[in-house]
Amino acid sequence: MSFVTILYAALFYFAATILFVGLAYRVYEYAKIPAPLKIPTPPAPMTQRGVAIRIFREVVFFESLFSATKWTWLFSWIFHLALLLAALRHLKYFTDPVWFWVSSELVQVAGHYAAYLMLAGLLGLFARRVFVDRVRYISSPSDYLILVLIIAIAGSGLMMKWFPSDILAIKLFFVGLLTFNFSELPSDAVLLIHLSLVIALMIIFPYSKLLHAPGLFFSPTRNQVDNARSKRHVADWAKRMESTK
Amino acid sequence: MASKFETPEVRKFPVIPKLENSATSHLSPFKSKQEFQSSLGYPGELVENWQEKAIDKMGDLLGKYRSLRVYLDSCIQCGACTDKCHYYQGTKDPNNMPVGRQNLMRGVYRRYFTLPGKYFPKLVGATDLTKEVLDDWYSYYHQCSQCRRCAVFCPIGIDTAEISMAAREVMDSIGVGQKYCNEIIGKVHKIGNNLGLPEPALADTLEGLEEDVLDDTEVDVKFPLDVKDSEVLLVTPSADFFAEPHVDGLIGYAKVFHQAGISWTLSSHASEAANFGMFIGSYDNMKKLAMRIREAALELNVKRIVFGECGHAWRxxxxxxxxxxxxxDFLDPRYPVPQHICEITNGLIDQNVLHFDKSANDDMTLTYHDSCNVARASSMGGIMGGQFTIPRKIIQTVANNFYDMDDETIREKTYCCGGGGGLLTDDLMELRVKGALPRMEALKHLIEEKGVTHMAAICAICKSQFSKVFQYYDLELDQIVSLHQLVSNALIMNKKEV
Incomplete structure (x- = not known):
């Protein structure tokens, strides 16, 4: 095993632990904290099914954002769609045998062009942070850095088109990480940059605003059923105040 | 009184204003005094170790309210909300952008409750809770009317009201309370209503109303107080007892009950619908105030509880x-608990119990102001969007001339009147006038285009706020009307009983 292989194997185990344990812990915390009062915003669904549809529309179409600002919606929706497509393309590095639909030309080609889309979306988001005075005012260094980080991930990933690595070896490395059957990682500079940035993203995820991903599912204004008159919602901590009168 | 200020210009085509840093940092409501603070169970002045206490209280609330925790974590700083607040549009102060307001607390949250904020505060915009930050909290968390317009547009549904309520609760817990809210809550605990109107005065007022209505209509409409075994307990904002145009709404409710033959009563114990406990984010105070209504319903042995026109109360x-x-479970299970007076009137219209002479309102061309807390924090009629359709249906049943304001300013996108959330106090007049701008612009456009003369509302705060700020925008104070005032004007009364 080369030093690079051992280093990156260790880093990936470390980052994955932070990412998954961290996220699981956040979700556990969010689930554990009660929502003591009903606060859904209109149009508030009156059934659980309605809530599921509402959340689906928010997650897939960014419906509220669309009604708020078209440019931000356009850039962020493109970025997130491209992120999904790129992620699907990358599944081929983690599955053996590769799932048939992942290896399909559609997913692989779409995943490739997604890199350009992603960059376009991210640059749009970056530009609005710089040029719109209101957004510039609220931006802290970390807001720019996260954008830069993801731009760099997309950029370095795209660079591998011109600085190719041994794809089969990369795949063996990652499948090896999953199956504890370790294999050498090619030590090409662009690849290592790309992977280092991804590791950084994994580590900061549970400690940053990237928590908006699980956050949306736990947002009481969006995930509550409008049934307060027919059903009581007394939080555990409020029960001590319950009277018998 | 407040320093001089300029009324914002009403623009033909509103554009998003450029930021003006600290434009309204000078605006802070009067602070609560020792006596009001202690009657609510809060320290009377800033406690010695306030910083530590405030952080403890934040930690407490973070464990009690999922909204607070999720919303402080999840903001992407995307900017979708930045132009949505009426106070931002009217004042141009960046701390009145919803996210700007949230970040005053989010910075402190990151500093004391998150790893990156502990080690890299500058990087993530984390701030120590200094006296300056506390002053900013006091100022800007009292420049939020908790109207939730921002929450409608946020991709994550972050509700600034949840954060401003928590901030006010934290400040109260260290002895920094707001005079207007806390004095009023004290009055309700002690006397029964926001205005401190004791039972004999209330009885007197209601008697006067009976005489007035008898003179006007020759119908003996009653305004019962503390009458046991009535069908309905009416809980209404105390402004309805004498403020204009509120009282005309109360007369409307009484006529509706009279004409429908529904026995009803007010309660001197629960002579206030508003619950200012919500404004200060205090579950305990909110619960205590709510319990009066339960107690009154039990004592008077009523079958239903009905609320009058009051936005936050209805929330x-x-x-x-x-x-x-x-x-x-001691009330009649056939009715939702509680009901809104508009649900009552709407139901009676549907059952063909009430009849109207629409021409009685022909001297007015009307529009309707969706009060923020009715629009964005409640519903009516057991149907999605009932809070929008039912009041409009009633107006169109009792009046001929009705137009809606611009779509971006009504229904779930409605603008706050500028005086909600515990800000309806003279020491914040500048804020109230500036915050009314988006509503005034939409109204004035409609006045120009359609010749609208009056705006109806179903919220005591909206009515008081508009009757005060209209003059700043060259409107007459009587151009704001109660919805049930329109009902009252047009309702055909059965005169046989006299």
Missing amino acids: VAYSFLNTLAGPF
């Missing part, structure tokens, strides 16, 4: 009352 009533003061 607490519709969304919280059952949770805070339920279960209401």
Whole structure:
């Protein structure tokens, strides 16, 4: 095993632990904290099914954002769609045998062009942070850095088109990480940059605003059923105040 | 009184204003005094170790309210909300952008409750809770009317009201309370209503109203107080007892009950619908205030509880009352608890019990102001969007001339009147006038285009606020009307009983 292989194997185990344990812990915390009062915003669904549809529309179409600002919606929706497509393309590095639909030309080609889309979306988001005075005012260094980080991930990933690595070896490395059957990682500079940035993203995820991903599912204004008159919602901590009168 | 200020210009085509840093940092409401603070269970002045206490209280609230925790974590700083707040549009102060307001607390949250904020505060915009930050909190968390317009547009549904309520609760817990809210809550605890109107004065007022209505209509409409075994307990904002145009709404409710033959009563114990406990984010105070209504319903042995025209009251009533003061299993199970007076009138219209002479309102061309807490924090009629359709249907049943304002300013996108959330106090007049700008612009456009003369509302705060700020925008104070005032004007009364 080369030093690079051992280093990156260790880093990936470390980052994955932070990412998954961290996220699981956040979700556990969010689930554990009660929502003591009903606060859904209109149009508030009156059934659980309605809530599921509402959340689906928010997650897939960014419906509220669309009604708020078209440019931000356009850039962020493109970025997130491209992120999904790129992620699907990358599944081929983690599955053996590769799932048939992942290896399909559609997913692989779409995943490739997604890199350009992603960059376009991210640059749009970056530009609005710089040029719109209101957004510039609220931006802290970390807001720019996260954008830069993801731009760099997309950029370095795209660079591998011109600085190719041994794809089969990369795949063996990652499948090896999953199956504890370790294999050498090619030590090409662009690849290592790309992977280092991804590791950084994994580590900061549970400690940053990237928590908006699980956050949306736990947002009481969006995930509550409008049934307060027919059903009581007394939080555990409020029960001590319950009277018998 | 407040320093001089300029009324914002009403623009033909509103554009998003450029930022003006600290434009309204000078605006802070009067602070609560020792006596009001202690009657609510809060320290009378800033406690010695306030910083530590405030952080402890934040930690406490973060464990009690999922909204607070999720919303402080999840903001992407995307900017979608930045132009949505009426106070931002009217004042141009960046701390009145919803996210700007949230970040005053989010910075402190990151500093004391997150790893990156502990080690890299500059990087993530984390701030120590200094005296300056506390002053900013006091100023800007009292420049939020908790109207939730921002929450409608946020991709994550972050509700600034949840954060400003928490901030006010934290400040109260260290002895920094707001005079207007806390004095009023004290009055309700002690006397029974926001205005401190004692039972004999209330009885007197209601008697006067009976005489007035008899003179006007030759019908003996009653305004009962503390009458046991009535069908309905009416809980209404105390402004309805004498403020204009509120009282005309109260007369409307009384006529509706009279004409429908529904026995009803007010209660001197629960002579206030508003629940200012919500404004200060205090579950305890909100619950105590809500319990008065339960107690009154039990004591008077009524079958239903009906709320009058009051926006925040209806939020607490519709969304919280059952949770805070339920279960209401002693009431008639055929009706939701509680009901809104508009639901009553609407139901009676549908049953063909009420008849109207629409021409009685022909001297007015009307529009309707969706009060923020009715629009964005409640519903009516057991149907999605009932809070929008039912009041409009009633107006169109009792009046001929009705137009809606611009779509971006009504229904779930409605603008706050500028005086909600515990800000309806003279020491914040500048804020109230500036915050009314988006509503005034939409109204004035409609006045120009359609010749609208009057705006109806179903919220005591909206009515008081508009009757005060209209003059700054060259409108007459009587151009704001109660919805049930229109009902009252047009309702054909059965005169045989006299």
